[in-house]
Amino acid sequence: MRKDLTKGNVTTTMLLFAAPMIAGNLLQQFYNFADTWIVGRFIGPDALASVGSAYTLMTFLTSILIGMCMGSGSVLSFWFGKKEEERMQESMRASFFLIGTITIVLNVFVLLFTKQILHIFCWQ
Numbered sequence: 001m002r003k004d005l006t007k008g009n010v011t012t013t014m015l016l017f018a019a020p021m022i023a024g025n026l027l028q029q030f031y032n033f034a035d036t037w038i039v040g041r042f043i044g045p046d047a048l049a050s051v052g053s054a055y056t057l058m059t060f061l062t063s064i065l066i067g068m069c070m071g072s073g074s075v076l077s078f079w080f081g082k083k084e085e086e087r088m089q090e091s092m093r094a095s096f097f098l099i100g101t102i103t104i105v106l107n108v109f110v111l112l113f114t115k116q117i118l119h120i121f122c123w124q
Helices: 010-042 045-081 085-112 114-122
Strands: none
Touching: 010 045, 045 085, 045 114, 085 114
């Protein structure tokens, strides 16, 4: 199904557009809640403190990727609005490649330097 977001009731269109993002944020919060509850209840306060300190790092990394996706979305919206589907597809491929590459680089970096990063964030 292809929905044209440039036509129709603005409120309904915005809600339909925002629904997946809202659902994603809710799932993220449920995961955070479950993670905190399980770790705090079954492992203990030291592990709970570790989850709390790692949360900042994860939020930082996630924010970088979300920002890149939002920036890509604005470029794709531009080409979609101009009805230039080829350029939109080209931009989409470039965005996937760039974001995928940066995701891999960030993951490798974090895996290699986890102790140093946590040392910086935890001030120990």
